[in-house]
Amino acid sequence: MPRTDDNELERNLAAARSTLVSVAVNLFLSILQLIVGIFAKSQALIADSIHSLSDLISDAIVLIANKHSSKAPDAEHPYGHHRFETAATLAVGAILIIVGLGMLWSSFTKLQNPGLIQTVHLLALPIAVLALIAKELLFRYLLRVAKRVRSTMLVANAWHARSDAASSLVVAVAIVANLMGLPIADPIAVLVVGLLILRMGWRFAFNAFNDLMDQAVDDATEAKITKIILETPGVMGLHDLKTRKLGDMIWVEVDLEMDGRLTIYEGHEIAEDARRRVMAVLPALDVMTHFDPVDVVNPE
Numbered sequence: 001m002p003r004t005d006d007n008e009l010e011r012n013l014a015a016a017r018s019t020l021v022s023v024a025v026n027l028f029l030s031i032l033q034l035i036v037g038i039f040a041k042s043q044a045l046i047a048d049s050i051h052s053l054s055d056l057i058s059d060a061i062v063l064i065a066n067k068h069s070s071k072a073p074d075a076e077h078p079y080g081h082h083r084f085e086t087a088a089t090l091a092v093g094a095i096l097i098i099v100g101l102g103m104l105w106s107s108f109t110k111l112q113n114p115g116l117i118q119t120v121h122l123l124a125l126p127i128a129v130l131a132l133i134a135k136e137l138l139f140r141y142l143l144r145v146a147k148r149v150r151s152t153m154l155v156a157n158a159w160h161a162r163s164d165a166a167s168s169l170v171v172a173v174a175i176v177a178n179l180m181g182l183p184i185a186d187p188i189a190v191l192v193v194g195l196l197i198l199r200m201g202w203r204f205a206f207n208a209f210n211d212l213m214d215q216a217v218d219d220a221t222e223a224k225i226t227k228i229i230l231e232t233p234g235v236m237g238l239h240d241l242k243t244r245k246l247g248d249m250i251w252v253e254v255d256l257e258m259d260g261r262l263t264i265y266e267g268h269e270i271a272e273d274a275r276r277r278v279m280a281v282l283p284a285l286d287v288m289t290h291f292d293p294v295d296v297v298n299p300e
Contacts, residue, residue, distance in 0.1 A: 010149060014145050014148065014154075015154055017145075018142055018145040018146075019157070021138070022157065023056060023060075025138050026052045026056050027056060029049070029131050030049045030055075032130075033046070033048050033049030033052060033127060033128075033131060034046060034049040034050075036123055037049055037127075039121065040122075040123050040124035041118040041119070041120055042121070042171075042186060043186050043187060043190055044171040044174045044186045044187075044189035044193070045124050045127065045128060045171055045175070047103050047167075047171070047190045047193055047194075048128070048131060048164075048168055048171045048193065050102075051099060051103075051167055051197060052135075054095055054096065054197075055160060055164060057095055086152075086212055087208070087212070089156045089204055089207070090204070092156055092160065092201075092204055093156075093200075093201045093204030093205030093208060094205055095201070096160065096163075096198070096200050096201025096204065096205075097198060099194075100194045100195065100199075102194070103191070103193055103194030103197065104195070104198070106187075106190055107187045107188070107194060108191075110186075110190070111188075114184060117183040117184060119178060120175050120179060120183075122179060124175045125172065125175045125176065128168055128172040129172055131164075131171075132168035132172055135161055135162075135164040135168055136165040138161045139158055139161040139164075139165055142158035143155065143158040143159075143162075145158075146158050159200065159204075163196055166196055167192075167196055167197070170196075171189050171193065173189070174189030175189075215244065215245055216243045216244060216245075217243045217244075217250050221243070221282065222241065222243060224281070224282065225278055228274075228278050228282075229254065229277070232270065232274040233273070234262075234266075234270035234273070235257070235274055236257045236258055237256075238254050238255060238256055239254075239255050239257070240254065240255045241253075241254045242254070246285055249283050249284065250283060250285065251284070252284055252286070252287040252288065253287075253288045253289075254287070254288070255289070255292050256270070256271055256274060256289050256290065256292065257292050257294045258270055258291055258292070259296050260293030260295055260296065261296065267291040271289040271291060274287070274289060275287040
């Protein structure tokens, strides 16, 4: 039977709690930055508020994915719903790409018409610094939770928060430059923020797309699986090891080589032992095994 993760409830609760914290922070920052950005005439601060607003969409996707990915297998989805997380990560990446392209367009428009660039009000600077601190703290919190529950979807959301912190740093520097008599720094900051967001979005979307295409686990994880199985008493070798990702879980298929003189019952017990060993160490949804008999020559 497929694996039932004892920590699944903890993962879902942690994801929900951390995402709600992210929602509260991003909602507050997006409203504050937008209001102050309009008052202070800072396109960079407004762009950063739009970035924070995109986080709210990202958070909503994470909450929906967290709810659906935890559903048990059913007749139409015998392998479960774990890939809902991968699809959510792909959606987050797509949102980031769209937001990034929008910012690049806005920046190019301003740079082509430098006469439209206005001097930024001093009030924009402390708001940019506040956003920088808040987003960096949010990133560290989300990443700690993501690593604890081993969720790639939460890791993606955490690094989205880090990209926000980086953009807020750029915005703060641009506001300082604007106040010092370099107004062109404001649209340049929008350009840099857009490129940061575009790069992050592409990475998430590309990795999620590969997972949806049944991408295998990395070489280190595959080597660990091989080592665990070969250390199982009774296993003489293995071949045709295949893996694929299902959200944060992995699916393993392997042919085990055993003494051909074993009974069916004995071979089954060895295969089950190998399966349990892998699932005890790695986030494997299941380990499907096949018993291949090997002729053993006894020395006379």
